[in-house]
Amino acid sequence: MRNVFTFLLIILFFNIADAQKDGYVAPTDTAVQHKLAQWQDLKFGLFMHWGPYSEWGVVESWSICPEDEGWTQRRGPYSADYNTYVKAYENLQTTFNPTHFDPDKWVKAAKDAGMKYVVFTTKHHDGFCMFDTKETDYKVTSAKTPFSANPKSNVALEIFNAFRKENFMTGAYFSKPDWHSPYYWWPYFPPKDRNVNYDPAKYPARWQQFKDYTYNQIQELMTGYGKMDILWLDGGWVRPLKTVDKSVEWQQGIKYDQDIDMPKIAAMARAKQPGLIVVDRTVAGPYENYTTPEQQVPAEPLSHPWETCMTMGNSWSYVPGDHYKSSQQIVQLLIKIVSRGGNLLMNIGPGPDGDWDPEAYKRLADIGKWIKINGEGIYSSKAVAPYSAGDIFFTQTNGGSNEYAFLLAKNNDVALEPVVKIATGNDKKVKSVSLLGVKHKLKWKQEGGDISVTIPQSLQSNSGLQYAAAFKISY
Template sequence: MPTTIEQIKRINEAGPFHADWQSLSQFSVPTWFKKAKFGIFTHWGLYTVPEYRNEWYSRNMYIQGYPEFDHHRATYGEQKNFGYKDFIPKFTAEAFDADDWLKLFKQAGAQYIFPVAEHHDGFQMYRSELSHYNAFEMGPKRDVLGELKQAATTAGLHFCTSNHRAEHWWFMSHGKEFDSDVHEPLKKGDFYWPAMPEPNNQDLFSKPYPTQEYLEDWLQRVVEIIDRYQPELLYFDWWVQHQAFKPYFQQMAAYYYNQGAKLGYPTGICYKYDGMAFGTGITDVERGGFSEAKPFYWQTDTAIANNSWSYTTSLEYKSINEILITLIDVVSKNGNLLLNVGPKPDGSFAKTDKEILAGIGKWLGINGEGIYGSEPWKIAREGKTNISEGMFQDTSKLKYGSSDIRYTANNGAVYAYVLNPQEQTEIVLKSFHEFDEKNEPVFHGVISQVEQLGVGKVDWRIAEQGMVVQIKPTPDQRPVGIKIVLE
């Protein structure tokens, strides 16, 4: 039986974590997470079946004038005859193999996985006693989340998951505006329930407020995931910062942290915007980052494509170098990269996705010693090119050059990553010049040797402009890693 609201509250009253921000501020970022640096996010569900535009198909197919609306009618017929629910029998996942997924992710160098357990559409990708609309009872008739948990354990990767149900309060509502299969009366347990009018989804006080019935159902669904799958991290999309969610979110967070304390595994919650009080979880920046290193640990989540989180036939893929530059930049500024890939409807991965993941893994196999387990150096970066701070900045396609460097520290060494070597055979690390503008030493240590990762020792010298290092260009002009060994 699902854990009841009364049981959740009783456990939280016993502690050690209670359902308030002051108590939840006892939270500490798991050590493994700060060492991992790189994880894989996956968006896979019913919304993948049409392979059209993006993962918001379930909402947009009911909005008259939207491309999804017209595409749906041309491809499947009118929404009253073929609605979103009718994709369920088509979602058979015949090629899904959790062990193959984890093999691919591990070869890419990922240290943790973050499959979406339930997206805004309300279809659960796991076994549930709270709704029949789940992958165990319908569609593939498999506990997708459970299989991925087992595969991650076998592969030695950390298992995490995300819940995006908060937005389901309004996500299917446009289907009520014309003759479709989204119609009243809707009651708890119905797939489309409650389909309330869509608000300004950035308004923290928008009405109608989610009801107690809806919020308690949201809470129980998350607790069911915690109880059954014991994820090491949870992630929530943006709408949980709505005022109505606050007491329920605090109950969930306390319950999760208490269960982790009870069972002996560290836990953490990744949140966007200000969905949690600062210091009670892990700050997450969607498709963006920070311009400078932060004293707190954080994560960015972004996708392998610029225009969708799920697989479609029109993906605008990022290059391997663009993703590697994002990873290096984030790590140098005290963060992790959570990279999303979208499986095809049958559960396999497209050729381009696999090639990109393989390229990342190959680079990390050579350069990972300055990434995994590293910390920001006293100087995070040099060079003129830098991301603008905030969300939704990673599609700007910044033009990095050979003077754009990012630094990390690990194993007693300093690592300098040249983001775009541009076929240069000699680069300058300005942070190692002898004196700054005040005529004071910038770096005043003893260097025993300098290495190019994957190549070996290289020639170097300290000059007026900085440390001049001889390097060998890499295939496809991948970022170059330089290890500065100190005595």
């Protein structure tokens, strides 16, 4: 993951074909199929990027990557010299002490907001482990880390257990590349970019050490952290060379075969966690059980399961004074994504003290108020043509017997025209039309696939609804 410096892209729909090539392979394991169907019904999840980098309030991991990209820029007193910066960055381990860490507080806020699953960064590209791995001392439970003395020091375990108690699906984010590991960035050579800094074919023994290291860490997560539903693998440049798509700009820098034997990893993980959803993101094939457009909303439904991963603020990781999207924006993004048949995985980056910014709690509280009224048109819903018409977005439930037309508000408060016209695109006979959260009976008229709903004057500018109004159409 990387920072995003503009919100403009996420306001606009984009053609998903530009970011995801064809090649989705549906899982054949019936347990995986069942879990994937359950996950698709959840619609709204929580993502968290967290590590010692939050102490500096900088982009997660990427500032130690020697690439000249906008999100990799070094800042601060150590930025003039790369080696000095990396040493200071890695030394953050010795001061990381998030004493306000209280996962139960996060669970309550996320549950009240209507979130149903969680994905947490057990290890990002920098290699720092937020779990008690036996493979490295670069971890939150190391004696070098002040927080190791805290009873909740095994952060990933505490998070997964807390959310699981409230019936959340749990997902372990895990970075395949590891920029701290001497088996990936061999100290004999300087790192050149995000990729492995030696040729694995020339040094197969060292690459095998990295494969074993990766396998062992994933095995730890699959055996010691309770029931796991999702293994969310990031760092798509770690992949077999034959899968590289040179038409994708960021894949053009992959020069070496970085095959870590995903068949072996997936088989082990599913032996420990039957039905596990594996998300080897951007590597199309049998181990990318759903795709993950980042900070984007597809223009139309996809033919396979998918999830938009998106930041609540501008950054994946904690940044002091980050600009958070408004509650209206988040609700309307959720509606747009669900209308296309996808899920929204919304990221909040905890701070160095172990808590979220108060603004994040405010957003979740607002979303929760909306979802309590309108959630029946969100959860377990399917996409239905025409998907959207102007400011109205559609979903359906109960095998199509109920359809929901979400009218997006131009401001926080919903203002309704005297007559709301809903172009459903089908001419099935309508039995009733109601407005969720409003007790008034509505008068309506159907002409083919078009429904005209008469809005009482008292509701037009004073409906009490916010962000979006949901018309429930029963057939």
